Amino acid sequence: MLARLLLVALCSVWLTAPAQAQSTNVILSTTTSTQDSGLLDVLVPMFEKKTGMSVKTVSVGTGQALALAARGEADVALVHAPSLERKYVDEGKMQNRRLVMYNDFIIIGPEDDPAKIKGMPRAVDALKRIAETQSRFVSRGDKSGTHLLELGLWKQAGIEPKGTWYIESGQGMGQTLGVANERRAYTIADRGTWLAFQKRINLPILVEKDKPLLNIYSVMEVNPASGPRVNVAGGKAFADFMVSPETQAAIRAFGVDKFGQALFVPIAGKTDADLQ
Amino acid sequence: MELIGQGVFEAVRLLLAGDREVWSVTWLSLRISATATLLALACGIPLGTALALSRFTGRGFLISLVNTGMGLPPVVVGLFVTIVLWRSGVLGFLELLYTPTAMILAQLVIAAPIVIGLTLAAMQQIPDKFRLQLLALGASRRQMVWTLLKEARLPMLAAVMAGFGAVISEVGASLMVGGNIKGSTRVLTTATVLETSKGNFDVAIALSLILLVLMFLVNWALTWIQQRRAG
Numbered sequence: 242m243l244a245r246l247l248l249v250a251l252c253s254v255w256l257t258a259p260a261q262a263q264s265t266n267v268i269l270s271t272t273t274s275t276q277d278s279g280l281l282d283v284l285v286p287m288f289e290k291k292t293g294m295s296v297k298t299v300s301v302g303t304g305q306a307l308a309l310a311a312r313g314e315a316d317v318a319l320v321h322a323p324s325l326e327r328k329y330v331d332e333g334k335m336q337n338r339r340l341v342m343y344n345d346f347i348i349i350g351p352e353d354d355p356a357k358i359k360g361m362p363r364a365v366d367a368l369k370r371i372a373e374t375q376s377r378f379v380s381r382g383d384k385s386g387t388h389l390l391e392l393g394l395w396k397q398a399g400i401e402p403k404g405t406w407y408i409e410s411g412q413g414m415g416q417t418l419g420v421a422n423e424r425r426a427y428t429i430a431d432r433g434t435w436l437a438f439q440k441r442i443n444l445p446i447l448v449e450k451d452k453p454l455l456n457i458y459s460v461m462e463v464n465p466a467s468g469p470r471v472n473v474a475g476g477k478a479f480a481d482f483m484v485s486p487e488t489q490a491a492i493r494a495f496g497v498d499k500f501g502q503a504l505f506v507p508i509a510g511k512t513d514a515d516l517q
Numbered sequence: 518m519e520l521i522g523q524g525v526f527e528a529v530r531l532l533l534a535g536d537r538e539v540w541s542v543t544w545l546s547l548r549i550s551a552t553a554t555l556l557a558l559a560c561g562i563p564l565g566t567a568l569a570l571s572r573f574t575g576r577g578f579l580i581s582l583v584n585t586g587m588g589l590p591p592v593v594v595g596l597f598v599t600i601v602l603w604r605s606g607v608l609g610f611l612e613l614l615y616t617p618t619a620m621i622l623a624q625l626v627i628a629a630p631i632v633i634g635l636t637l638a639a640m641q642q643i644p645d646k647f648r649l650q651l652l653a654l655g656a657s658r659r660q661m662v663w664t665l666l667k668e669a670r671l672p673m674l675a676a677v678m679a680g681f682g683a684v685i686s687e688v689g690a691s692l693m694v695g696g697n698i699k700g701s702t703r704v705l706t707t708a709t710v711l712e713t714s715k716g717n718f719d720v721a722i723a724l725s726l727i728l729l730v731l732m733f734l735v736n737w738a739l740t741w742i743q744q745r746r747a748g
Contacts, residue, residue, distance in 0.1 A: 268615070277715050282699065297615045299696045314603050314614075415714040438716045470604045470612070 265294045267475035270307070270315035272386055273413050275458070276300035278433040278504055280495055287491065288482045294475055302413075304384030310335060310461070313468015316476030319483065321386035321458045323513060324393070335461040340512065341483050342492050342505040343457045346390060347435060348448035350376075350427035358427075364451045365398045372398070375406040377426035381417050382409030386456070391429050394453060418442050431456055433496070433504040455516060458505070460484065484509035524722020531723055538700075543727055546704040547735075549617055550685035553624030557632045557680050562673070564629075565636025566662060570648075580637065586630025591623075595690030598623040602694065615696040620704070623694045624684035631683055635676035639669040674743040678736055685732060705731070 275281050276298065285296045299309065303320045310318040311334035318335065320326060329335040348358065348367055356376040358367040371378050380402070381388040395402050408426060410417040414434040421428040422442040435446075448454075460483045462476040482488055489507035496504035508516070531539045568580065601607050602614040602622075613619045643665055651661045666673075688706035695702030697711060705728040712721040 266612070273714065276711075279715075285699075297696060297698050297701070299615065299698075312603070312605060314605070413714045415716050418716075434716075441716055441718070468605050470609065 264472060264475065266297060267294050267317065267472055267479050268297045268299060268315040269317055269319060269479060270310045271298060271300050271319040272303045272306055272321060273300050274321070274386070274431055274434060275319060277413070277415065278437065278496070280492070280505065283491060283495060284483075284488060287488065288479060291482070292478055294478065296479065302381075302383045302385035303389065307335070310463050311467055313463060313465075313471045316463055316472040317479045318461045318463070319458060320461075321456055322389045323457055323459070325389060326459055326461060330461065334464055334467050336464045337477075337480065338459050338461045339480065339484050340508050340510075340516075341458045341460050342489075342507045342509075343455055343516070344432050344505050345449065346387065346429050346454040346456050347432055347446045348427065348429055348454075349421070349435060349444040350447050351425040352443065352445060354447060356427070359447045361448050362451060364394055364448055364454050367448045368394055369398045369400065371427055372400045372402060372406075375404065377406050377408060377424055378402070379408045379410055379417055379421040379424065379426045379428040381414070382411045383413075385413075387414060387429060387431060390453075390456070394429075397453070418444070436496075436500045436502075436504070452517070457508075457513075457516065520718055521722060523719045525726060527719040528723035528726040531720075532727065539724070539727065541700070542703055542705055542708050542724075543731060545617065545702075546685060546706070546728070547731060549620050549691075549704060550624060550681060553621045553684050554628055554677065554681040556621070556625050557628035558677065561629050561632025561676070561680075562636050562666070565633040566640055566666065568633065569637045569640035570662065570665075583630050583634050583637065587634045589627055589630060590689070591627055591687040591691075592689035592693070594623050594626050595693035598626065598690065599693050614694060615698060615702060617695070617702055619694040620691050620702060623690040624687070627687060627690060628680035628684050631680045632676045635679060636669070636673055639672035639676070640665060642672065643668050671743055674739055678739050681735060682732060685735075686728070 271281070281298055281300075285298060289295055299306070299315065301309070303322045303325065306318055306320050307322070307325060307329055309315050311329050311332075319341065326335070326338055330338050348364060350356075350358070356367075356371045356374040358370050361367045361370070380391055408420065408424065410420045412420070414430055415438060417428060418430060418434065418438050419442070420426070422444055427447075428444070460480045462473070462480050463471050465471045465473045489509050492505050492507040493503055496502065568576070568583070598619065599614065602611070602619055603609055604614075613622070647668070648661065648665065651664055656664065686706065688710055691702075691704055692707050692710065695704070695707065697703050697707040703711075705724050709721050709724045709728070712718075712724060
């Protein structure tokens with residue numbers, strides 16, 4: 242009996258072992274927003290069909306995604322934290338950074354808007370007002386691209402957010418929206434996730450369309466010197482794919498059927514300076 | 518409450534509609550966790566038996582370690598297995614990270630101490646006199662161990678249930694070493710986390726219910742074997 246069970250166990254292990262040669266596996270290190278929005282469910286199969294390679298998507302916060310890639314634990318990164326990205330490129334861990342697309346962040350909060358920030362043109366001023374009035378604010382607190390952008394805004398405002406009004410959820414965008422909704426608090430969200438949660442939360446947009454709220458995604462290849470066994474060709478193929486006209490068109494169309502508006506704007510070929 | 522009702526409805530709909538993704542995720546959960554449990558039994562039963570029947574210095578300490586291991590936090594296991602399987606890790610050359618095999622490995626680490634601990638307890642509840650009697654009747658050491666194992670087989674089914682229950686319901690390790698990759702390493706628990714973070718609460722509830730039903734069916738079958746033999 243036991244011997245038979247063991248045989249079955251060993252057979253199933255063997256069956257589940259990867260059969261492909263390593264060069265056809267590309268590890269993509271990316272953020273939760275690209276996965277949670279469903280964009281990768283569209284793009285990854287396109288890439289796999291085109292190249293015959295198979296993509297392993299690891300979706301974590303941008304901070305972790307870049308840290309993993311910089312250790313050579315991935316082949317290519319698709320993330321949204323320009324300042325951090327430039328740091329890794331300068332250090333030589335990542336290379337060939339190219340802009341892919343953008344969407345935007347919005348400041349949302351309770352309908353009664355205790356800090357009276359509705360319609361303010363500048364995000365920094367809105368955050369200052371939230372801090373002054375000690376209105377509750379939920380931060381991601383997870384080194385994600387969204388969190389890094391938020392920290393950048395606080396820095397510009399010259400405020401070190403601290404106190405009982407400043408809540409760190411330590412979770413993804415979806416859960417953080419849930420916390421903000423329950424606690425009647427302000428938060429910063431990417432528009433895509435906010436749209437996806439419309440049915441569950443009641444947090445209207447209060448501040449939007451300010452330049453610093455742009456959410457820019459780039460693709461970068463991992464420098465083969467960053468670690469052993471990096472699939473250089475696979476990483477480059479995926480990065481090239483992300484900025485190809487066909488993919489850019491798919492990005493432009495993504496989300497229109499579900500939300501009535503596109504979630505991302507493709508910007509391949511542009512530079513950071515073009516967006517200032 | 519309305520949401521849970523929606524979830525139940527969604528679960529029934531997904532299963533009846535033969536949603537391919539839901540079925541493949543369910544099947545993968547079962548396959549990975551069953552394999553991990555069987556492997557845990559293969560190494561846990563001999564080790565637990567050896568620990569129950571032998572006497573040596575440091576035995577108490579070792580048993581304490583096993584008992585601690587019975588409550589090993591899955592995220593801790595996940596973290597260490599990930600680091601070992603990284604390309605830069607000790608076993609990096611195997612290219613196992615983000616594969617079902619890596620998940621089986623992590624789940625094996627979680628389940629093995631449970632099987633060892635419960636085997637130890639099952640063997641120890643057999644009166645010592647019985648063992649001595651067997652030896653007095655001229656049984657060889659091998660025959661003695663075999664008879665004791667047969668004697669302990671019913672409580673040891675509890676080890677199977679506890680081990681399987683621990684690994685099929687854990688999410689921390691599976692998420693870290695598997696990466697929750699669609700069509701490859703996405704299992705019921707990691708899919709539930711993902712659907713929750715996407716805001717698809719009805720699908721998340723549906724997946725949870727499928728997991729509960731799956732666990733119930735497996736335990737039902739095991740309990741049936743256990744009680745039939747007991748009766």
